[in-house]
């Protein structure tokens with residue numbers, strides 16, 4: 271087996287060769303080499319952790335002590351974290367190597383990685399296309415082979431959609447499976463840390479290391495954490511509901527629809543039961559998600575005021591100009607749009623018309639999703655209506671951009687786990703994902719079924 275040191279130096283030269291993709295905001299070169307040498311020594315004495323030598327790229331909204339974390343925003347440009355997120359602490363304790371922090375949409379708001387203050391990421395499979403977002407740097411890093419795996423965050427699709435656009439696996443765990451301590455907050459009731467990997471084994475291993483109770487995040491479940499990586503028995507014989515309103519929606523690319531037909535009929539002929547279910551709420555997905563996510567964002571981002579964190583405007587003269595000028599100069603356009611809309615839907619007189627109504631819609635969607643999952647083991651649907659789109663294609667039209675998330679919002683609102691598997695290939699040369707949703711905290715079943723699907727339907 272190649273030594274960790276060799277692996278790391280290979281990745282470092284790949285990172286250098288692929289600089290133009292704009293994936294990394296910072297590479298922890300010396301530190302990664304030192305850690306690799308240290309872990310190689312541990313391997314020699316058989317004292318290494320579970321993730322020994324796994325090289326990880328970190329989305330730039332996940333804190334790593336004494337390293338910068340900017341959420342790809344100018345407002346946190348020189349900000350250094352004083353503590354590590356729980357997820358990172360647990361990875362390091364098992365001897366993972368963090369190779370750098372990667373680009374994303376500013377504060378994880380976006381679907382193309384074009385909202386970064388540090389420029390867009392290019393899709394490594396076709397450099398004229400976006401990698402998806404907001405974890406665009408994470409998906410591109412794995413697809414470009416500049417690390418083994420990457421961490422991302424998914425609020426409404428930010429792991430699964432870029433995974434789909436870049437042809438890699440994206441897992442969004444159940445809400446409350448992995449601690450959010452040290453994840454810069456966007457919309458706290460939906461934010462989740464998750465993984466981008468080439469294979470299910472790595473996704474399972476990372477999940478078992480990062481999951482479980484944490485005294486710093488009271489929303490984390492205390493449910494025991496199974497050894498997911500030992501439970502990938504390639505199960506099948508399941509009852510799978512196909513969400514036909516999503517799969518056969520007019521807006522979905524015809525080749526994506528065709529691929530679903532093939533997968534559905536093959537799954538049926540292999541002893542699985544397929545039932546088609548309706549999902550009558552598609553029109554409500556973007557509006558309800560947008561209202562809730564923006565409302566939460568407007569509250570979460572109020573802490574960036576030019577006072578205690580990060581950027582302070584040169585024009586700051588008194589309390590008011592410190593706050594207004596720092597925020598005006600520090601935040602990008604999309605973040606400002608969301609703060610303003612979020613403030614509006616929470617304001618007196620509009621709260622009931624928008625925010626409470628969206629909460630009610632969320633409840634209906636959660637109940638309906640749970641009901642489907644009581645009757646079926648899994649739900650099957652697309653990740654996104656199309657393959658990766660051209661750079662700048664949607665930047666002037668926020669609504670068109672939001673529509674890229676139409677199928678990923680359901681599991682975010684319901685809190686249930688979901689995964690994007692790279693099992694589709696379009697004649698335009700780009701991959702696309704197949705999405706599976708499973709019951710709350712049944713990741714072991716989701717991963718075992720994913721392993722079966724990857725084995726059966728991947729391009730060999």
Ligand code: GLN
Nearest residue numbers: 378379380425426427428
């Ligand atoms: N693309 C979605 C948005 O812009 C989802 C983002 C996310 O999951 N962080 O809100």
